[in-house]
Amino acid sequence: MSGLLEGKRLLVTGVITDQSIAFSVARLAQENGATVVLTGFGRLSLVERIAKRLPREAPVIELDVTNQEHLDGLADKVRAHVDGIDGVVHSIAFGPQSVLGGEFLNAKWDDVAKALQVSTYSYQALAVACLPLMQPGGSIVGLTFDATKAWPVYDWMGVAKAGLESTSRYLALHLGKQGIRSNLVSAGPLRTMAAKSIPGFEQFEDAWAERAPLGWDLQDKEPAARAICALLSDWFPATTGEVVHVDGGYHALGA
Numbered sequence: 573m574s575g576l577l578e579g580k581r582l583l584v585t586g587v588i589t590d591q592s593i594a595f596s597v598a599r600l601a602q603e604n605g606a607t608v609v610l611t612g613f614g615r616l617s618l619v620e621r622i623a624k625r626l627p628r629e630a631p632v633i634e635l636d637v638t639n640q641e642h643l644d645g646l647a648d649k650v651r652a653h654v655d656g657i658d659g660v661v662h663s664i665a666f667g668p669q670s671v672l673g674g675e676f677l678n679a680k681w682d683d684v685a686k687a688l689q690v691s692t693y694s695y696q697a698l699a700v701a702c703l704p705l706m707q708p709g710g711s712i713v714g715l716t717f718d719a720t721k722a723w724p725v726y727d728w729m730g731v732a733k734a735g736l737e738s739t740s741r742y743l744a745l746h747l748g749k750q751g752i753r754s755n756l757v758s759a760g761p762l763r764t765m766a767a768k769s770i771p772g773f774e775q776f777e778d779a780w781a782e783r784a785p786l787g788w789d790l791q792d793k794e795p796a797a798r799a800i801c802a803l804l805s806d807w808f809p810a811t812t813g814e815v816v817h818v819d820g821g822y823h824a825l826g827a
């Protein structure tokens with residue numbers, strides 16, 4: 573097999589169903605020559621079952637990004653499968669119901685803190701955990717939902733994504749000397765488990781359906797996955813701290 577990611581060893585987080593954006597990334601990466609190792613959170617046997625649906629079954633390592641022991645042990649566990657990592661995909665977010673769906677003014681710190689730990693701080697934590705296995709030319713890619721605007725129902729998740737976008741710029745700053753890039757893909761709304769857990773998510777779906785200049789398919793994760801694979805490849809060698817929009821052009825519009 574040959575392709576854009578020939579010979580690349582990738583660690584891909586965030587697969588929970590075959591609708592996960594991370595699943596499309598893992599599939600496309602394998603189709604383009606990469607070796608993929610997955611991490612799974614919580615329901616490991618489910619993630620292992622999904623991993624069998626990839627073109628080549630990928631090993632699954634348990635990783636709860638709020639568990640420091642998991643983070644500390646990650647590099648050794650990855651080493652059991654590959655001798656280094658060329659790319660890392662952070663496809664992780666979580667917010668308790670109390671911090672989104674219009675609850676911005678009622679949210680309590682403990683719940684907001686959980687959202688920020690899982691969705692924002694974990695980007696740095698995952699990068700640091702993977703660093704011992706990374707070389708110059710390495711690439712870290714995460715997923716955001718345009719945090720330059722306040723959206724209905726997204727609430728504290730929007731704040732978490734604003735923090736994620738900033739975290740990516742700081743990772744770019746601190747890892748640049750080591751030749752490691754950090755970039756985000758800002759995806760339009762996609763039907764996944766995470767999306768379904770946001771009450772009122774259909775408002776985004778309607779807005780994109782009506783307004784995205786290129787149109788927008790809520791089911792199709794491939795455009796986002798392609799951009800992520802491109803950023804993991806050697807074809808963006810001088811790009812870091814960037815947010816690439818894969819949203820049908822929605823972000824470019826005025827009110």
Ligand SMILES: NC(=O)c1ccc[n+]([C@@H]2O[C@H](COP(=O)([O-])OP(=O)(O)OC[C@H]3O[C@@H](n4cnc5c(N)ncnc54)[C@H](O)[C@@H]3O)[C@@H](O)[C@H]2O)c1
Nearest residue numbers: 586587588592593613636637664665715761762764765766
């Ligand atoms: N679906 C969308 O509309 C959309 C749009 C833009 C960005 N995103 C982002 O894409 C990423 C992937 O989400 P998705 O839409 O594919 O949904 P998903 O539900 O398939 O994936 C979310 C993943 O986060 C993982 N996760 C949650 N808590 C974790 C923890 N403590 N440790 C490790 N993993 C944990 C879950 O296991 C799951 O695999 C998220 O960052 C999400 O915010 C999604």
